[in-house]
Amino acid sequence: MTSGQLFLGVDGGGTGCRAALADETGRILGEGRGGPANVVSDPDMALASVLEAASGAMTAAQEGRDLTRLTAVLGLAGANVVEAAAAFRARLPFASSRVENDVVVAVKGALGADDGIVAAIGTGAVYGVQRAGTVRLAGGWGLILGDHGSGGWMGRGLFEAALLAHDGFVEKTPLLAAILREMGSPDAIVAFARRATPADFARAAPRILDAGDDAAAQRILGAADAGIARALDHLESDGALPIVFTGGLGPLFAARLGHRYPSLIHLAKGCALDGALALARGLV
Amino acid sequence: MTSGQLFLGVDGGGTGCRAALADETGRILGEGRGGPANVVSDPDMALASVLEAASGAMTAAQEGRDLTRLTAVLGLAGANVVEAAAAFRARLPFASSRVENDVVVAVKGALGADDGIVAAIGTGAVYGVQRAGTVRLAGGWGLILGDHGSGGWMGRGLFEAALLAHDGFVEKTPLLAAILREMGSPDAIVAFARRATPADFARAAPRILDAGDDAAAQRILGAADAGIARALDHLESDGALPIVFTGGLGPLFAARLGHRYPSLIHLAKGCALDGALALARGLV
Incomplete structure (x- = not known):
């Protein structure tokens, strides 16, 4: 068990979420999984899924059960809806936390700190542009009216x-x-x-x-x-x-x-x- | 009240149906209206709607209430589903009856007995081609996959x-x-x-x-x-x-x-x- 700061990253979407625990150097200590985590369509389920994934990562890292030790960033589907993200964040047990759209954390992961464009083309199609560390999203409106090329x-x-x-x-x-x-x-x-x-x-x-x-x-x-x-x-x-x-x-x-x-x-x-x-x- | 043959025509779709009563010469004697008449999505409602429209046309024509006197053709939404149309026809009280898709009777009305193409472009888009009295439909598959140009x-x-x-x-x-x-x-x-x-x-x-x-x-x-x-x-x-x-x-x-x-x-x-x-x- 480390005595230093512990960091939690979560990537959550409509079908499931993953969490990773890291130390101050960025070394991954453990990972965990949970269920669907869309903060708009089912915030209660999203909270349960995030906590399950976080606890799983803590257990895998043999770091105990105290989630209040963690500094967490969660990238979750639906968190582009500002009110939903704020309400969700208020329910989290972590020492400090930030809730972002899942696409934003994917852009950060893909680009690091560099300026650039991420084209996320899977079931849907959404774009993220990072400039000087700030990410702006485009596209990704869903299949009825958007997601061209997905x-x-x-x-x-x-x-x-x-x-x-x-x-x-x-x-x-x-x-x-x-x-x-x-x-x-x-x-x-x-x-x-x-x-x-x-x-x-x-x-x-x-x-x-x-x-x-x-x-x-x-x-x-x-x-x-x-x-x-x-x-x-x-x-x-x-x-x-x-x-x-x-x-x-x-x-x-x-x-x-x-x-x-x-x-x-x-x-x-x-x-x-x-x-x-x-x-x-x-x-x- | 006529002593001769009475004919009923019905045009029914997802929002309502209309009926017209005519004599042997084709002269319109009365018209009536009813509710939605889709034989697939709600056959019970469709039956009630058709009977209401038929009774209304009889009343308007001062022809009494005996629907069993009538020779009827009904053009109804969903009647391209053959089993649904057959089951619906079996429940009708008329002396004789035929159930067609509503687009088929629209094609017959638009073309009479002539060969031709009817392009029915409204909320949806469906085509009927009549050759030697036989109507074949094309298009009209709905907005998710079809109805181009509607x-x-x-x-x-x-x-x-x-x-x-x-x-x-x-x-x-x-x-x-x-x-x-x-x-x-x-x-x-x-x-x-x-x-x-x-x-x-x-x-x-x-x-x-x-x-x-x-x-x-x-x-x-x-x-x-x-x-x-x-x-x-x-x-x-x-x-x-x-x-x-x-x-x-x-x-x-x-x-x-x-x-x-x-x-x-x-x-x-x-x-x-x-x-x-x-x-x-x-x-x-």
Whole structure:
């Protein structure tokens, strides 16, 4: 058990959260996990999840159970809603704490202290721009009106194209024919889509990536490229900022868009937990 | 009170239904109204609505209350689901009856017995093609995956563009600036979109039509033109079929796309009730 200062970093989203405990030097002492941690959709569950993950990290580090010793930074889904983040912070047991949107800690982790752009492309698509240590977010409004180029957006586009192909309005490529065959009927596709979450749509995205030169797959990927490049072009507009792609589809688009941003695309320095811990160590 | 045959036509959708009673010559004797009539989402309510509308038409025509005298054709939302339509028909009290999708009776009303295409562009967008008296439907899969060019699709596109403009990813035209100002915040737009029905989105479509040469409005209208033309080009592919535009936005797109289909665009011969009555008179 250390006698020095202890720092907690938490990265929490709609499906689960992770916590890491570190000492003053940044050395990781232990990690823990908890359930969903969205401070808007279910703050009580988010609090339980954060405490479970924090306790797990303390136990793994053999640091006892006293959470009031900790200096914590939590990156949590929904914490861009200012009132929700403030109310959540007031319930935390830590010695001191800061609650940020999960994307902000991911940006901090990816860029460290450097200026730059993080394009987080997974189920959704959201961008963070850091300048002089301050992070501003853009995009990430969800699949109904946004998230252009994300896995959810591409998956939904695949089913949309399958229905257009069923009606003969677009060419029935092998990929679209396969989707129609597997789903059984247009009605089944419509029924699926009415229930589908962005994650459900995103599970179809690998079909697009695996379809080779299928014309429908290429059209969807090209539209995704264009949606992501539209965002990056704007965020780059007043400089040549480094760009880090994160998220499950980050490496794909780093490769696809590399020629557009020559020598600007970098690997992430660290993950969201690293970013939360770096912020926590900056709190004291 | 007539001693001859009586015919009932019903046009029913998700918000209400109308019935018309006619004699053997097609003369309308009375009309009635009822509530929602979707045979999939609420068949019990649909039955009550149809019976209320039918009884209203009988009363208006001073033809008594004996529904078992009637030969009826009902065009009802959801009746493209074959099992739902069959189960619904089995519960009807009429002497003879036929249950069709509401779009089919709208096509019959618009075209009469002629071959042609009906483009029904309102909250949604669905197409009917009649050849030798047989109607085949295309499109109309709903706003999540389809309905390209519809009022709901254009309205959703307006809010999508407003969020892109908020982030600086597209130009903030006067229309998009006005939407952002009126809605108050991007979060409010996202919250609206999560609750919004296609009809809610469609209520924003007039803003696009009234925006003159606003670049965002013109882009959305151009995309709607392209979506509708893609469907019509395919449906026209093996002939020069007359095209009738119906629905709240039908006249708009008849004007916008007229140059693309020279001398092919016609006015509707009649409404969906006319179509249902024509089919009913054909049943005996």
